[in-house]
Amino acid sequence: MKKIFLAVIAVITLVACNKEGASDANVHITGDVKGLSQGKLYLQRIQDSTLVILDSIVINGDSKFESHIKLESPEMLYLSLDRGQTNSIDNSLLFFAEPGNIKIETTLKSFFAAAKITGSKNHDLWMKFDSINKHFNEENLVLIEKRLKNEMKPNPVTTDSIEQAYQKLLKRKYRYTAHFAVTNANKEIAPYLALSEIADINTPYLDTIQKSMTPEVAKSKYGKMLNKYVKERKALEVQK
Incomplete structure (x- = not known):
């Protein structure tokens, strides 16, 4: 990610x-x-x-x-x-x-x-996001531990179960992050989260975040980076 x-x-x-x-x-x-x-x-x-x-x-x-x-x-x-x-x-x-x-x-x-x-509204939002994101990270650590134990004595059923749980966790994290970014699209944390946490999410989600940004945020450092990144992603997808 x-x-x-x-x-x-x-x-x-x-x-x-x-x-x-x-x-x-x-x-x-x-x-x-x-x-x-x-x-x-x-x-x-x-x-x-x-x-x-x-x-x-x-x-x-x-x-x-x-x-x-x-x-x-x-x-x-x-x-x-x-x-x-x-x-x-x-x-x-x-x-x-x-x-x-x-x-x-x-x-x-x-x-x-x-x-x-x-003193920073963006930092307040970052802390709010991070408080939830920590739960996703903790759940991921549990799955990593299960995966390591399973590798010592492989069980196909357990392997599939762990992978399914991981994919569900990933979808929850991505959806939460995307929703948080869109909800706070008037702050620079929105493009920052898109780039730092869910850069490999499906392009339509990134496109939604990009289009939700206010003009001021779109002109910021991370806003410009997101605009460039989405443009490059779309260009690559057209080539495939």
């Missing part, structure tokens, strides 16, 4: 810092990483198949931080924590940034899990 989206915009590579001038900024991020007395925070975006640093923030004694950047339209950003010598995997926050004031509160101990992000 996500492989197509990753192929489009996300072979992640770290590149040099490119700070935006504060006078040019339209996104104002303030936050607090409780328990962090020393380290570095990186604000990053995916651009041209690379992970680009928009801002780097040195933490030295004060756990509070701020960053001021310019975005042409709302998009998913990453706030990453450099803990120094600590090899924690809990080092990155994904959040939907948009022009305005955004507040990020979290802790050093649970950088990702304890994060609370306010």
Whole structure:
């Protein structure tokens, strides 16, 4: 599901810092990483198949931080924590940034899990979507476990049963995601979900999401990407 989206915009590579001038900024991020007395925070975006640093923030004694950047339209950003010598995997926050004031509160101990992000309507919708999507992911993990156990002692009946359950789960997830995107087509999360979660869904569903977007969303980063992607999909289907 996500492989197509990753192929489009996300072979992640770290590149040099490119700070935006504060006078040019339209996104104002303030936050607090409780328990962090020393380290570095990186604000990053995916651009041209690379992970680009928009801002780097040195933490030295004060756990509070701020960053001021310019975005042409709302998009998913990453706030990453450099803990120094600590090899924690809990080092990155994904959040939907948009022009305005955004507040990020979290802790050093649970950088990702304890994060609370306010000030972005797109992020609020992302969290609402993610709360349901987690259930689909949990059901999928159960099926993966059953599939692995069945592979140790193959049973054709069980294999068919697992595959049928997986296909039903996939249809439920896709329909829910498509419905969520169409319902919220006035926000940039709509084309983002179409690309990141259901890029391989049948073209008519993507076409419906595309046509549901408001003019403003259609002109956004993800709106343009969805328009291009649907056009390419349709062209390929005509060739077959």
